Amino acid sequence: MIPEPTGQAAPFYSPELLSARHSTAPGRAAFSLSRRETRPSEELLHPLPCVGGFGGPGIGGEKRYGVRFSGRGGRPSVSGACLFAATAWLLQPFLSPQGLLEGVRPWDREGTRPGEEIVGPDGSPMVWVPAGEFNMGWERGCYDEKPVHRVRITKGFWLGKVAVTNAQYRRYCLETGAKFPEGSAQGDDHPVVDLSWDDAVAYCRHYGLSLPTEAQWEYAARGPDGCIYPWGNEWDPTKCCWEGNKGPGGETYPVGSFPQGASWCGALDMAGNSWDWCQDWYSPTYYASAPRADPPGPSTGHCRVLRGGSWHFVVPRHLRSSYRHFCGPTARDSYVYGFRCARTF
Numbered sequence: 622m623i624p625e626p627t628g629q630a631a632p633f634y635s636p637e638l639l640s641a642r643h644s645t646a647p648g649r650a651a652f653s654l655s656r657r658e659t660r661p662s663e664e665l666l667h668p669l670p671c672v673g674g675f676g677g678p679g680i681g682g683e684k685r686y687g688v689r690f691s692g693r694g695g696r697p698s699v700s701g702a703c704l705f706a707a708t709a710w711l712l713q714p715f716l717s718p719q720g721l722l723e724g725v726r727p728w729d730r731e732g733t734r735p736g737e738e739i740v741g742p743d744g745s746p747m748v749w750v751p752a753g754e755f756n757m758g759w760e761r762g763c764y765d766e767k768p769v770h771r772v773r774i775t776k777g778f779w780l781g782k783v784a785v786t787n788a789q790y791r792r793y794c795l796e797t798g799a800k801f802p803e804g805s806a807q808g809d810d811h812p813v814v815d816l817s818w819d820d821a822v823a824y825c826r827h828y829g830l831s832l833p834t835e836a837q838w839e840y841a842a843r844g845p846d847g848c849i850y851p852w853g854n855e856w857d858p859t860k861c862c863w864e865g866n867k868g869p870g871g872e873t874y875p876v877g878s879f880p881q882g883a884s885w886c887g888a889l890d891m892a893g894n895s896w897d898w899c900q901d902w903y904s905p906t907y908y909a910s911a912p913r914a915d916p917p918g919p920s921t922g923h924c925r926v927l928r929g930g931s932w933h934f935v936v937p938r939h940l941r942s943s944y945r946h947f948c949g950p951t952a953r954d955s956y957v958y959g960f961r962c963a964r965t966f
């Protein structure tokens with residue numbers, strides 16, 4: 622049984638763990654633990670979901686718990702119920718010096734079905750993309766989309782359901798001292814843009830993630846059936862943010878604004894809003910010689926791949942999921958380049 626809150630204050634057994642909140646929803650229980658805050662302005666550190674159970678099947682059991690550090694400034698406050706304290710105490714063996722939960726992180730296990738959703742290490746939702754095959758490229762596309770070739774994704778992976786947002790990137794900047802991009806001026810829940818490939822990779826590494834490869838990205842967008850657009854084979858101007866359907870501020874929409882444009886595995890905004898940096902070097906002729914299984918991209922190059930199109934300077938053909946775009950990895954002059962993370966096994 623999940624302990625119910627009693628409202629009584631109780632000390633915690635770790636100096637790092639100062640308070641806890643508890644909430645439940647059908648099929649889900651969430652504990653929210655706070656810890657001593659060293660940076661007073663920061664509201665939220667590592668959102669840390671975990672899988673496990675307490676007093677039930679035990680850590681690694683069937684129940685799923687969300688755990689979140691939410692330290693606030695000033696003196697440590699102690700609140701919560703005795704039972705919360707016990708929960709925090711139970712959690713201690715799984716807390717690393719960085720406060721990360723070891724061994725029970727949902728992104729460390731494989732998913733079970735397309736679109737299964739977890740919260741990733743940076744707090745953003747991730748969807749499961751199972752292993753499979755698809756035809757990469759498009760015969761009627763640009764020269765660099767040919768030849769169409771069969772690609773095998775041999776291992777499933779987690780992919781950001783949406784692009785990394787301004788709020789998430791700001792938190793990352795607070796944690797690391799990285800610079801927030803001046804050109805990313807839309808609201809907290811909009812995709813962060815104006816980032817170089819190097820910036821995107823640094824963010825991913827900080828959270829133990831990576832950028833998706835170009836093949837992973839296209840597979841997540843098109844699926845085993847090789848749809849032209851994430852939602853199917855017919856262009857629909859209302860299913861994504863693009864030049865003809867800009868966001869409320871004349872640029873991006875908040876991430877996830879087009880659930881009707883979801884891809885087969887539940888990934889959103891794969892067409893439009895902001896471009897997604899991918900891991901690969903770009904080569905227009907790579908498809909002719911790419912390995913069939915898990916193509917990693919060329920071993921070297923001058924530009925990195927971008928996928929999916931954006932709200933700006935984009936026509937519908939740029940929004941088809943096989944369309945390839947590219948830019949130098951250090952360029953930080955575009956307010957349409959963002960990214961989503963992947964967790965590959």
Ligand SMILES: [Ca+2]
Nearest residue numbers: 890893895929
């Ligand atoms: Ca996009």
